[in-house]
Amino acid sequence: MAHGALLVAYALRAALSIAIIAITGGSPPSGNHSAPGPRALADSAPRPHQAPVYNWSAETQGIVLSSFFYGYGLTQALGGYGAGLLGGKLVLGSGLLLSSALTLLVPRAAELGVGVLVGLQGVIFPAQYTLWAKWAPPLERCSQLPIHLPPPALSSAASYPLRAPLSAGGVGCAWCLCWFLFVYEDPASHPWISAGEREYIVSSLAHQGSSHGRSLPLGAMAKSLPVWAIAIACFCTDWLFYMLLTSMPTFMSNVLHFDLRENGLLSSLPYIGNGLGHILAGLLADFLLARRVLGTAAVRKLFSALGMLLPSVFLVVVPYIGSSSTAAVVLLTLALTIISMTGAGININHIDIAPR
Template identity: 75%
Template structure:
């Protein structure tokens, strides 16, 4: 750890001990980072079953319902708060629904790029929405943000219901050749599971625990940076609002591009048989967890070079997207029949980390600015390193015995 003199030198003079701005006391980690935490595990099982039956449409109908909620004219003072908190909760079912679909549509050698391109859409959508919302607010007023985005969501849902089908066998427009190609490659996975789940076997599964712990650790770092970096750049590095806004948007673009690149490269390695499935998942998890941890540890030693600090933090949020070809899609590798339900479990742990991390940063920084940020970076890096080691030791790339169709439910 750096000594006192070194630790102070990495902060600009205005934020060193004795010259703290009142702004630094206002940092309290936002709790909205974990907005979709409502009874995740039990709910995701039910929603995932609906997704299997209706081609993931239950998850997307939540988007439909969400956008319609904001149209009421007569509302009490408490209703707006309820409406603002309900979209994240409703949309929490979308990702398990997507994973159920991917398990039936994505061939093993195309799975990484297909799923990562879809995930990149979330990141690019966030970037685009933040950009357009500001323009809409300035020109039309803030209510039109809800009207326009809600309308677009409803139109998208109509297209989803009309064009998306549960599996290739039920799709009316897919060619017979493509249908046979997909079905033959996924035949070994078995059919969708029934209402019973091998919960005891899941609880004893080290590969599943490896994914869960790694997701918790990497989401801790991700949400910590995502929610705290704008405050850090504004209060500590003293960028003006315009410059801060531009720099805050860069990780979204980098993260989206990183997802696509990771997916393409992972499938390339698998198709050329350079590495096996487990090795590819662990390689990209290592890149997405170890490098950001190194960047965070390096930040307190940089000194007053604000540009280098911003570059390191931006790279950390960009390179963490490499886990998209690692732990994020490993559920389908080890248990394709239960992929949606397993994502609900691991996503619960990740969202919990997203609640705790920014709150912990707020507590650390409120006590001491200099050591607070340093300790926040070090804790995140240490957690990431622990999660990576556990995943490399116990992660797997093969279907588990309890996830096979011919295995008795425990």
Template identity: 60%
Template sequence: IHQARREEAPSSLRLVVILPTPGFCSARYSLALILHLSLFMVYALRVNLSITIIAMTNGTSPGSLPNVSMDVCPNHSHAQPNGSHREFPQGVSAPVYDWSSKTQGIILSAFFYGYIVTQLLGGYWSGMFGGKILLGCGLLSTSVFTLLMPLAASLGAAYLIGLQALLGMAEGVIFPAQYTLWAKWAPPLERSRLMNLADAGCTFGTFTTFPVAGIICQYLGWPYVFYIFGGIGCVWCVFWFLLVYEDPASHPCISASEKEHIVSSLANQGSSHGRCLPLLAMIKSLPLWAIAVAYLCNDWLFYMLLTSMPMYMNDVLHFDIRENGLLSALPYIGNWLGTIISGLLADFLLSRHVFSTATVRKLFSGLGMLLPAISLVAVSYVGCDYPAAVGFLTLSMTIISMCGAGFNINQIDIAPRYAGLLLGITSTFGTVSGIIAPTAVGLLTSQDLLTGWRNVFFMTAALNLFGLLFYVTFGSATLQDWAREDTAVQ
């Protein structure tokens, strides 16, 4: 007996020392880093058209430009007198197209027409077949479609719209697949930090792509934006398939203590769902509806800025394409840092039992939705005050990152077995905003730029406040009865 106790003591000691301090070299943090870089590529491929379309349409004829009022911001020292903002070196040539602001809005919205189609399918497929294969295939398809963008544009706006829709379909499976992976890898008290560290790759890709794409447009021509990013995406897919494993049990290099820690912490959530789903119970679930409405309202703000901020910088504030890329990227630097910090802070509050999980989710959602709404209203009043406009836009995108530790990951709290599927459902609501927002911006700003943008900002703020009230009222972090493995509807 004494010998057995002496042999057990070191094992117990190791357990106490290792588990509270997993370290950034653990398998789950390695997965977070790989997903961070993968989502970097996903968003780099998604947003490059938002900045490139400015160079693609700089030659728009005066007759197709919007009728603007006299309160449009005056050109400042960096803008070209003719408003073209083209400063390509001699010898660099790229085609330009006569697309109106409405057409540009439709082109930018087309991504989300495809994106909405595969959200639910991606959630279902990832639960059936696993997240690794689905995410890798989605990223590879996105990269290939990006390489075809210049060809589609040369054939006409209709072809570019169609290719954008296909690109959206390819990306639609990626985030549900990611949530399916995290349901198998992320212990409950580490979900916020791990998932936010991965999700920060989205804004990292955005704030890198905007200035880099602007430089490429200027010195190489806009087609090379798609060739370079599409090529890098194809290469990265090789690393994804080699380095990622579906769950801890299949990872060849994970330590026994880490595997035991992850498996034991997730023991109560059950395995991934099968072919049958408790659809009726999901439809009746108010906590799920609360997340969906929050996604719908908050993603309007996010996607409006993601797709249309370069146009605001160009059309209203008159920054040239280099300044446009840099200043459009600035808000996402704050968002990247905010996403990581809010994840760490949320897990700290949970691990110290300062607040319950539901309170943490609602607190971070409240800050991440209310303060950006106030900032957008402020933008609508500063008008042509360039530093103030950029400052408030940066503040808005920085603080919205707090939603990453709020309703953005609430699906995995209420139903971890169905995390990928629920992300597909709630993200579908958010994608509706992605479809409508760029088109609405194009329509509202087609006659009067400053007044139109003011209306855009006010409408966005109002939607955010409504979504926040709905989520705070009906949101929950309790594991739902229909999500328990022993009571799941078969």
């Protein structure tokens, strides 16, 4: 259920990345700052149902594509605090439902103006971590990552067919109904879990603290070097990943000159590699921890370093390969496959240092 929620969330998040190609006619943006309005289609191929095309400049398209992250960033802390206070199930389900409903309004919002296109999903990831801390035994967290909480994972690839705003929003609303019916906050409240499994999970998590109440140790958090290390590393990694998630379809269309159908298929290949990489990296990390080959700190540092350095090298090479679409897809796939190693590093390290 959590993986399905992330699939829907990524579909909602990237709906505009695909839709903006159709909204702007699939051609490179003009350099002017024209107001959004239908433009002539004399040099364009016939479009289904005569959908309107908007002459948005490069700057306007950038504002539209980045608008999601404004609301996303502002609601992160609110989502984490609310999930600790009210429970991850309620906060995640409510955030996903609201985001799905807003996505349904995207086509109408495009007619009303660029400023209406803003997203709200920041509560989803903190709520996922709150649930994960109550359900995942410590020695299984890395291998559960690609199933329960796949940051890029296969959900990005699988969500490409849903990336039209109307389909993504409709599926999201339907998924939220299933979420509220079948998901439970913790093993103790689940009516169908076996007694053995409940005892195994609860006993393995007995050493960690409970979720916070109304107060938070904000001062201690602000002075914690591990917190800052994770925050900076996550910023760098997420910058790379979300830049690709948001801009890759436009890059495929305007630079590599794929048509929209090829764009969706080829853009999914790096995320397939990313999902498989998350599975292998998680299994390897848990194996190293279970066999005591490396300690927790060493595993987190090694996987984070490799997962950040190698993809950066591959992306630096991309501008120098000319217009070779094959080489570009190969490098992007390698970059997003290897960056999945951070899933067993910084992306799980939050729970290591602060179980609450």
